[in-house]
Amino acid sequence: MHVSCAVLLLAVQVLGNSSVVLNNVSEEWQIKHRKVYDNQTEIVFRRAVWEKNMQLVLRHNQQASAGKHSFTMGLNHLSDMTAEEVNEKLNGLKLEEPSHFRNVTFKDESGLLTPQSVDWRKNGLVSPVQNQGLCGSCWAFSSLGALEGQMKKRTGVLVPLSPQNLVDCSSSDGNHGCRGGYISKSFSYIIRNRGVDSESFYPYEHQDSKCRYSVKGKAGYCSDLHILPRGDEKTLQAVVASVGPVAVAVNAMLKSFHLYRGGLYNVPNCNPKLINHAVLVVGYGTDGGQDFWLVKNSWGTAWGEKGFIRIARNKNNLCGIASFAVYPTL
Ligand SMILES: *[C@@H]1O[C@H](CO)[C@@H](O)[C@H](O)[C@H]1NC(C)=O
Numbered sequence: 001m002h003v004s005c006a007v008l009l010l011a012v013q014v015l016g017n018s019s020v021v022l023n024n025v026s027e028e029w030q031i032k033h034r035k036v037y038d039n040q041t042e043i044v045f046r047r048a049v050w051e052k053n054m055q056l057v058l059r060h061n062q063q064a065s066a067g068k069h070s071f072t073m074g075l076n077h078l079s080d081m082t083a084e085e086v087n088e089k090l091n092g093l094k095l096e097e098p099s100h101f102r103n104v105t106f107k108d109e110s111g112l113l114t115p116q117s118v119d120w121r122k123n124g125l126v127s128p129v130q131n132q133g134l135c136g137s138c139w140a141f142s143s144l145g146a147l148e149g150q151m152k153k154r155t156g157v158l159v160p161l162s163p164q165n166l167v168d169c170s171s172s173d174g175n176h177g178c179r180g181g182y183i184s185k186s187f188s189y190i191i192r193n194r195g196v197d198s199e200s201f202y203p204y205e206h207q208d209s210k211c212r213y214s215v216k217g218k219a220g221y222c223s224d225l226h227i228l229p230r231g232d233e234k235t236l237q238a239v240v241a242s243v244g245p246v247a248v249a250v251n252a253m254l255k256s257f258h259l260y261r262g263g264l265y266n267v268p269n270c271n272p273k274l275i276n277h278a279v280l281v282v283g284y285g286t287d288g289g290q291d292f293w294l295v296k297n298s299w300g301t302a303w304g305e306k307g308f309i310r311i312a313r314n315k316n317n318l319c320g321i322a323s324f325a326v327y328p329t330l
């Protein structure tokens, strides 16, 4: 019988730090996430990092159950990594050039009536959550998520598109594969290349590889990209409601984001200026009086709410959710 992590975490909470319980939780976690380390030094180091993260999770969740936080944290596949490592290896979003922030052309949607809540998953505009692995390719998943929604609206079919295609082929557009990239330059590539392959034709590999784009696997295309006014959550809401999923940049630097388990992510010190990760807004709503953005990540389904996070909305652009928001047009 596989004992769930939650049960074991509870055991630690009740029985304290007895090494027997800790070893057991640690081993169960390693099995679950298929962790194999190269040598003894690595085993000892990873175990120490893991234990520190677990203590943080326990302390946070204790405070959450006392009503001090609106979200919980949990162990996931990133729990043996330091915050610095996660930010270096996974959060590969490059800062967009200032030129993108000028000459914003977007018609004012404030006059339109926007619905109270939107969840594009219900309309089949959102493909299954993927795991980018230890590759800074978030920018590719984010931009393709926005394009998948527009393609589905056009064709009636939801076809997951290929982040590997962008990782391998968009270097001349300014992207750097697993070492990072830009949402805007993903679309520049697709426009220039006149297409992007499907995930099934050009599967994800978690690492840089040779460009193998073929028009035979083409499943997406676009002709233009639209950048929303910086920091404007009202416009983002209107666009999400009327257009579909929107690619955004966020501050994903904090441990609380790396180990987010569920609930409303409302962290006052999530600075909107420090954006380093690309994700996809797929909707919004209100829960217990607090507005939130419904956001798809690319860290697998073991992270967050089956791969999604709800980030507090209308809290002065918390985590920079509206700092750089983009959608393509076909
Ligand atoms: C477990 O150990 C950590 C640090 O080693 C300490 O902060 C914490 O209070 C301990 N918890 C219990 C229940 O003993």
Ligand SMILES: *[C@@H]1O[C@H](CO)[C@@H](O)[C@H](O)[C@H]1NC(C)=O
Pocket (backbone or CB within 6 Å): 001, 003, 024, 025, 027, 028
């Ligand atoms: C952890 O403890 C549970 C309950 O005692 C046991 O069933 C399980 O086999 C243990 N797991 C490991 C990896 O030792």
Ligand SMILES: *[C@@H]1O[C@H](CO)[C@@H](O)[C@H](O)[C@H]1NC(C)=O
Pocket (backbone or CB within 6 Å): 038, 039, 041, 042
């Ligand atoms: C142990 O493994 C780590 C991670 O793979 C590696 O960086 C390190 O060089 C290895 N150390 C030794 C002594 O082999």
Ligand SMILES: *[C@@H]1O[C@H](CO)[C@@H](O)[C@H](O)[C@H]1NC(C)=O
Pocket (backbone or CB within 6 Å): 102, 103
């Ligand atoms: C818009 O772009 C044009 C040409 O690049 C430039 O001359 C103009 O000053 C820009 N306008 C604003 C408001 O930045």
